[in-house]
Amino acid sequence: MKPTTSDADENSPDLLLFRYVEGDLDAAQVQELEARLASDAALRDELAFWKESFAEPEAYDTAHLEKSLLVPVEPRWTGSYFGTWIFILTLTVTLFRPVPVAMETRPVLIPAPVSTPAVADVVTEARNPEEAITRSRMTRITLPFREKRLPETIEVERNVNESIIPAPIPGIKSRPPEVLSPVAQLPLTGIKVQKVKPKPKPIAVARTLSRRQGRAIMRMKEKARQQRKADQFLKGNVPYVVPLNSENF
Amino acid sequence: MISVQDYNNAVKEHTRSIFRFLYKSLRDREATNDLVQDCYLKLWQNREKINPEKIKPWLFSVAHNAMLDYLTSSSRKVQLDEDFQAPPVFQKNDFDAKAILERTLNELPPLQKSILLLRDMEGYEYREIGEILGLTEAQVKVYLFRARQKVKDYIKELAHVI
Amino acid sequence: MNHSIIRYGSVLFALFLTVSGYSQTLPLGALPMQYNPAFAGEAGSPRFSSNFGLNAIGSIRDNSYAFNTSYDQFIPAIRSGIGFSGGFYSTSSNRFFSSSGYSFALAVAPKFSLKGKYTVSPSLDLSYGANDQISKTLPNTNSTIRQVNGYDLQSRAGLLVNTRKWYIGYSVEIPLRNAYRFRGFDGLVIPPSSDTTLTSTKKFNSYWQFGYTFQRSSESKFSFTPQVVFRTGWDPSLRFGRNNGFRYLSLVAINLNFRYQKFIWGINNTGIHLGWQTDKVRVMLSNGFGYNGRESGYIGNATFRYMLKQNDR
Numbered sequence: 065m066k067p068t069t070s071d072a073d074e075n076s077p078d079l080l081l082f083r084y085v086e087g088d089l090d091a092a093q094v095q096e097l098e099a100r101l102a103s104d105a106a107l108r109d110e111l112a113f114w115k116e117s118f119a120e121p122e123a124y125d126t127a128h129l130e131k132s133l134l135v136p137v138e139p140r141w142t143g144s145y146f147g148t149w150i151f152i153l154t155l156t157v158t159l160f161r162p163v164p165v166a167m168e169t170r171p172v173l174i175p176a177p178v179s180t181p182a183v184a185d186v187v188t189e190a191r192n193p194e195e196a197i198t199r200s201r202m203t204r205i206t207l208p209f210r211e212k213r214l215p216e217t218i219e220v221e222r223n224v225n226e227s228i229i230p231a232p233i234p235g236i237k238s239r240p241p242e243v244l245s246p247v248a249q250l251p252l253t254g255i256k257v258q259k260v261k262p263k264p265k266p267i268a269v270a271r272t273l274s275r276r277q278g279r280a281i282m283r284m285k286e287k288a289r290q291q292r293k294a295d296q297f298l299k300g301n302v303p304y305v306v307p308l309n310s311e312n313f
Numbered sequence: 314m315i316s317v318q319d320y321n322n323a324v325k326e327h328t329r330s331i332f333r334f335l336y337k338s339l340r341d342r343e344a345t346n347d348l349v350q351d352c353y354l355k356l357w358q359n360r361e362k363i364n365p366e367k368i369k370p371w372l373f374s375v376a377h378n379a380m381l382d383y384l385t386s387s388s389r390k391v392q393l394d395e396d397f398q399a400p401p402v403f404q405k406n407d408f409d410a411k412a413i414l415e416r417t418l419n420e421l422p423p424l425q426k427s428i429l430l431l432r433d434m435e436g437y438e439y440r441e442i443g444e445i446l447g448l449t450e451a452q453v454k455v456y457l458f459r460a461r462q463k464v465k466d467y468i469k470e471l472a473h474v475i
Numbered sequence: 476m477n478h479s480i481i482r483y484g485s486v487l488f489a490l491f492l493t494v495s496g497y498s499q500t501l502p503l504g505a506l507p508m509q510y511n512p513a514f515a516g517e518a519g520s521p522r523f524s525s526n527f528g529l530n531a532i533g534s535i536r537d538n539s540y541a542f543n544t545s546y547d548q549f550i551p552a553i554r555s556g557i558g559f560s561g562g563f564y565s566t567s568s569n570r571f572f573s574s575s576g577y578s579f580a581l582a583v584a585p586k587f588s589l590k591g592k593y594t595v596s597p598s599l600d601l602s603y604g605a606n607d608q609i610s611k612t613l614p615n616t617n618s619t620i621r622q623v624n625g626y627d628l629q630s631r632a633g634l635l636v637n638t639r640k641w642y643i644g645y646s647v648e649i650p651l652r653n654a655y656r657f658r659g660f661d662g663l664v665i666p667p668s669s670d671t672t673l674t675s676t677k678k679f680n681s682y683w684q685f686g687y688t689f690q691r692s693s694e695s696k697f698s699f700t701p702q703v704v705f706r707t708g709w710d711p712s713l714r715f716g717r718n719n720g721f722r723y724l725s726l727v728a729i730n731l732n733f734r735y736q737k738f739i740w741g742i743n744n745t746g747i748h749l750g751w752q753t754d755k756v757r758v759m760l761s762n763g764f765g766y767n768g769r770e771s772g773y774i775g776n777a778t779f780r781y782m783l784k785q786n787d788r
Contacts, residue, residue, distance in 0.1 A: 082458050117464035119337070119418060119433040126332045129346055133324045133353045135317050152747070153731075286692045290639075294591030305554075305588040305596075307519030309639045310782060311752070312688045312700040312734055313504065 077107060081114045315360045315368065323368045324353060330369075330435060331376050337430055338380050338423060348379045373435075374445045377427050384423060417467040425460035428453055501526050502743040502761045503702055503730035505778040506543050508558050510682040510704050510728070511646040512582035512600035513635035516549035516556015521783040528745070528776040530765060539566035548783075549586065556596070558582040576606025584633070598633040598646075628652045639693065644684035680708040682727070696736045704728040745776050755782050 083089050084097055101108050273281070293306075315323075331352060336345040352375045356363065363371055418426055427446060431437045437445070439453045448456070505526040507514040525544035547558030561579030584598035605626040633646035686702035706727045730743040739750040739759065746763015757780040765774045 117461040305594040
């Protein structure tokens with residue numbers, strides 16, 4: 065059956081208000097209706113209810129649905145939203161990566177590898193046996209010097225009779241001053257004969273910790289630190305319960 | 314004839330509208346997802362026959378019919394059963410006044426509801442709605458009048474109750 | 476000594492309150508008690524927090540700004556944290572809708588220590604909020620067609636377990652009382668309803684909140700702290716037919732925060748953030764893009780925190 069508006073004739077308030085809110089009235093009709101609205105409170109209320117009948121747009125997240133519907137075209141890098149975030153994050157973390165603690169280093173000299181027969185060279189070169197002095201070439205480990213740059217190679221004179229067996233110490237980049245090798249304690253520029261007293265400990269005892277050991281020690285230290293704080297609390301030396309670390313939260 | 318590019322553009326531009334249109338009628342996210350996928354499947358299958366400039370009304374037309382079929386086959390009473398998010402600023406006291414309108418819409422016959430949604434949400438003219446739903450302009454106007462009148466009466470009744 | 480802190484804190488809070496509201500667009504952590512009142516006093520020191528947020532997304536419903544502030548501290552004498560928070564928001568739209576409102580809350584959170592390592596804190600708060608919603612449908616007439624004035628009295632119960640580097644929090648909202656006036660065109664007042672279930676909100680929202688700091692040691696300069704908030708809930712107000720309301724679970728806020736010495740940066744639920752902090756002060760800016768389904772736009776937040784450290788006292 066064809067729908068009609070016969071139940072609401074052209075001048076019925078309902079149809080008039082419907083056409084008003086739909087914007088279907090011409091200027092004269094609008095003027096007339098608004099004049100009526102100004103004087104007729106009941107009609108105004110009725111209009112309010114008509115205006116309520118509009119559905120408001122809402123937004124729904126259909127991103128996944130859209131993704132499932134797309135037909136793939138030739139592959140190209142589209143710079144996905146997620147990828148961009150990851151990129152920014154990575155960049156940020158890279159730029160602000162913390163400086164390793166081991167940067168506090170000191171110059172250390174170690175003898176060249178055994179394969180370079182420093183002593184033999186010196187002996188053959190030392191034609192005058194009275195001068196029982198030899199020159200050995202020392203290699204320098206690359207270490208960040210803050211104060212002063214050292215030359216790439218230095219020459220040190222020492223007694224060939226005091227044979228120091230140079231052992232390469234791989235992986236060591238820094239050592240605390242108290243374990244500096246005797247060789248490292250030689251004057252860096254010396255022409256005079258320098259006696260080097262061998263120390264009871266061989267150079268090769270210096271050890272590095274593996275990453276796992278390092279982590280384990282760090283964990284133990286951290287645990288001890290936390291335990292100290294807990295003890296402080298239990299002794300009543302801190303005001304109250306454990307707060308969240310406000311640096312991070 | 315529509316190209317892959319046209320199709321993908323249609324997915325990006327109209328999925329949200331089609332989803333909203335169906336979801337407002339069905340209130341069932343899973344069913345709505347299925348029907349939206351059906352609509353696009355039909356679009357792809359019929360891509361050689363469809364005018365690229367008429368993709369959106371064509372999709373609404375298919376969506377409306379799919380929705381009618383779904384309601385008929387499942388004989389479901391549409392329920393308001395989904396998360397009904399308030400605008401983001403209302404945390405403390407979101408008086409869901411628009412829940413009233415949702416309920417009223419739910420009471421409308423499917424055709425009237427479709428007309429109302431196409432008019433209010435998509436901003437279609439009477440003629441365009443007629444093309445989508447296979448009605449004349451006059452029929453659209455009358456159905457829209459009836460739909461709005463029902464909504465208005467419902468709200469009025471509710472207001473008096475309140 | 477503590478009394479003076481409470482007094483000054485209250486005065487400052489009152490000052491902030493005059494210009495302040497709750498908003499879900501806050502970066503997570505900007506207002507510590509936003510999702511759980513048990514965060515009151517959890518920092519150990521008296522703490523002011525405030526946030527100004529601005530949404531400028533398209534023209535429909537999403538142009539808004541909000542100012543929020545809070546003050547909280549631990550009171551050793553009662554071994555509890557107390558907190559105040561409050562704020563106001565305003566949305567405007569040229570087409571359909573505008574709204575404004577304010578709210579404030581008072582929280583108390585007793586704290587218990589386990590072995591000096593864990594803190595367990597149950598809590599309760601009481602909040603009051605009021606808002607005013609105006610709907611209009613015809614852009615050319617600018618006439619009000621619906622206006623809802625309402626208020627909402629609500630309580631929340633919370634629980635927080637934390638160490639210095641992680642926490643787990645849970646809170647549940649308990650609606651106590653709300654009422655509204657439903658106005659029509661030109662301010663026509665419609666009498667209040669005896670049946671409030673149609674338009675009032677009775678949502679039993681629960682919030683789960685987690686945070687953990689990844690750090691080589693507690694003294695490391697670098698740290699990474701992710702935090703998340705999930706909401707679960709039940710809304711019986713939309714009970715309809717055989718449907719007994721509906722339940723939901725959603726991620727409502729996130730904060731992936733990196734810190735190196737005094738700098739903080741990362742991603743939160745409002746965008747990318749960048750900030751600077753000392754023992755006492757934190758200043759942070761968050762910038763993001765929002766999309767409301769139709770239009771995209773800008774979301775900005777400025778967050779400020781001030782802590783009165785122990786050595787100040």
